[in-house]
Amino acid sequence: MKTTLFARLKIPHVFTLLTGVVLFCSLLTYVVPSGSYQREARTYGELTRTVVLPGTYEQLPKHFSPKGFLLGDPVENRATPVGLVGFLSAIPRGMEAAADIIFFIFIIGGVFGILQRTGTIAALIQKLLDRFAHSGPLLTVVLMTVLAVGGSTLGMGEEFIPLVPIFLIVANRLGYDRIYGLALVSLSSAVGFASATTNPFTVQIAQGIAEIPPGSGLLFRLVFFACSLVVMLAYVLRYGSRVKADPTRSLLGESGFDLP
Structure with missing residues (x-):
């Protein structure tokens, strides 16, 4: 019985796994506490890097709204969870950025x-x-x-x-x-x-x-x-x-x- 069960199990397609990971991470934005650090650009020789300033972490309250759930609704000093459009466009935007x-x-x-x-x-x-x-x-x-x-x-x-x-x-x-x-x-x-x-x-x-x-x-x-x-x-x-x-x-x- 166990052999038959394991024989039927198949590894999902890579796109299925990738979509599942994106969906899981998107849902986490609704439950995981949000926060931000202040950042500044610093120059090291010929290299300029954006670095996090220690001790500047600030927790942000989440902003929920019907518009935010569908399209995303950014509000200043608030954390906006990933909306439906953001979830669907995450992979194309990631490919463009990388x-x-x-x-x-x-x-x-x-x-x-x-x-x-x-x-x-x-x-x-x-x-x-x-x-x-x-x-x-x-x-x-x-x-x-x-x-x-x-x-x-x-x-x-x-x-x-x-x-x-x-x-x-x-x-x-x-x-x-x-x-x-x-x-x-x-x-x-x-x-x-x-x-x-x-x-x-x-x-x-x-x-x-x-x-x-x-x-x-x-x-x-x-x-x-x-x-x-x-x-x-x-x-x-x-x-x-x-x-x-x-x-x-x-x-x-x-x-x-x-x-x-």
């Missing part, structure tokens, strides 16, 4: 699609495998560094999933188990994404919202990425040398060296 970010993500997604469809990444890996077939640790460093840089700079993660079978073969040729082959992909993309330097989906969007320059804090993120990369490589290389010397120490046992 047009630069949306089109930037479209362009990056198109680049990823071209790289995947043309087989560029797979061809590069095969070339590296032919070149460093007799030097497993060196090839590991090169591959994991390239993938980590892709995750850190371009936010590549899911794009590497089709490469998992290729990396399992690479690990098998080098004398490692399947865990090692999976780590080449999963750990590289995870560490690169987590220690992002110029990732457009995390760093650049957040910097745009925070009104700070795109390159702000880049040196710190580069150092953090380098440290994370070194720790990851040390961990993977240590595991690889251990299972290559003694296959029984593989997390999958000796069967871990058999390709599915």
Whole structure:
């Protein structure tokens, strides 16, 4: 019975989820206490930011009216909940306000699609495998560094999933188990994404919202990425040398060296 029930459950379409979130947040404007801070523009070098002044919070009473429920009825020194028209136009207005970010993500997604469809990444890996077939640790460093840089700079993660079978073969040729082959992909993309330097989906969007320059804090993120990369490589290389010397120490046992 439970299996049948869960089998019938389906994840709603993304537009349904998005509309539900907007509706939920709109309803919250009727019940959540409202307030405001005073703000002022401040200049830091060549950068001008609008900042909140501490200690200036003031709670505002809500203004309810039939007109406000339908069209919105702004009143000075009052908080007006989101009306029906405001709810229906929230998504188009949000897309207009974030047009630069949306089109930037479209362009990056198109680049990823071209790289995947043309087989560029797979061809590069095969070339590296032919070149460093007799030097497993060196090839590991090169591959994991390239993938980590892709995750850190371009936010590549899911794009590497089709490469998992290729990396399992690479690990098998080098004398490692399947865990090692999976780590080449999963750990590289995870560490690169987590220690992002110029990732457009995390760093650049957040910097745009925070009104700070795109390159702000880049040196710190580069150092953090380098440290994370070194720790990851040390961990993977240590595991690889251990299972290559003694296959029984593989997390999958000796069967871990058999390709599915």
